[in-house]
Amino acid sequence: MNKPFSHPRDASLDALAAFAKVAQHRSFSAAARELGVTPSALSHSIAQLESSMQLRLLHRTTRSVTPTGAGQLLLERLTPALADVRLALQDARDMGAMPTGRLRLNVPRQAARIVLAPILAAFHERCPQVELEIATDDRLLDIVEGGFDAGIRFGESLANGMVALPLAPVPRFIVVGTPAYLEAHGRPNTPEELTAHRCINRRFPSGAIYRWEFSQGERRIEVQTQGPLTLDDDVMIMNAALAGIGLAYIYEDMVTHALSRGELECMLADWCPPTEGFHLYYPGRRHQSPALRVLIELLTQNKRA
Structure with missing residues (x-):
């Protein structure tokens, strides 16, 4: 019928x-x-x-x-x-289902350490049947094409059509050097003076050399630094700075202990405001899995803490 x-x-x-x-x-x-x-x-x-x-x-x-x-x-x-x-x-x-399956994330290496590492234990306690895969990759890529459920990137680099959740903490990049280096070469008082210093350069996955970025009020400056060493890894950049090879432009939280012990000194702090910050992002019209909802909840709680 x-x-x-x-x-x-x-x-x-x-x-x-x-x-x-x-x-x-x-x-x-x-x-x-x-x-x-x-x-x-x-x-x-x-x-x-x-x-x-x-x-x-x-x-x-x-x-x-x-x-x-x-x-x-x-x-x-x-x-x-x-x-x-x-x-x-x-x-x-x-809503009432126990999260299962796999949750795949694509994140920069520093975001994995700064944002995800603090909530991993809580996530696995809440989702013991979920296999969480975190691919650390500093390149910009299409997470949908790559088969990822979500990603983390700086806010200015997000693609259209994505839901974006601001995350904490908001990182800041600072210029650091050893007391011995500063005694031998002097302390830069403006970003422009960095061109006269030995700087540890950063190369992006695209091959481009990063131009150090500074801002003060409405003024924005990018400096193409020169130096004896070019790296693409934050830990190596930090260790090179600690070895006195040159000045480094690095995440502040990576060198907190070195600063407190006097092993490194910070320069141009008033030119180094917080960045736009990391964002968790995922396709706006895709089904949000229970595991992704738990991750979002934990990241939101960490932001408020």
Whole structure:
């Protein structure tokens, strides 16, 4: 027995979903196969929908099915709305479920250490059945294409269409050097004076040499430094600075202990404000897994702490 999807007077969710499938496939038979109903039941449901709306939504011939102007407009509005409904239903089903499976994250090396390391134990306590994979990579890449559930990047480098969650702590880059180096070479008082110093350069994964960035009020400065050493790893940069090879531009939290012990000194502090900060990001229209929700909750709690 062919059962229609909705009452003639009611543009139900089932009827609207049926219309969307037919309009997307441009075929009653293909849509019927996907929905698991007969073509005649589907045709009857669409006819009821059109009758209830008093509006033709599909042009039908023996060879083709195409949306009318009104049908195309309805389809464009329905497609994202139906996707949201499906996500809402899945989220509701997941609320009471124990997180399982794998959660894959792509993050810069420093974000893994600064942001993720403090909450790893709590995450595994909350999600003992989840395999958490953290790929540390300083390159900018497409997390969807790479098969990742989420990523962490600085806010200014996020792609469009992503949901972004600001994370704490907000890192700051500072200029540091050993007391012996500063005694021998002097202390820079402005960013421009760095060009006269031996600096430890940083090379990005793209191959570009990083230009040290500074700001004070509305003034922004980028300095192309020169020096005897170019590295792409923060730990090596820190160790090179501690060895007195030159000045380094590095995450402040990496050298906190060295600063407190007097092994390094900070310069140009008033030119080194906090950065825009790391953001957790993920596709806006993708289903948010229970494991990702737990990670977001823990990162949010850590931000408030």
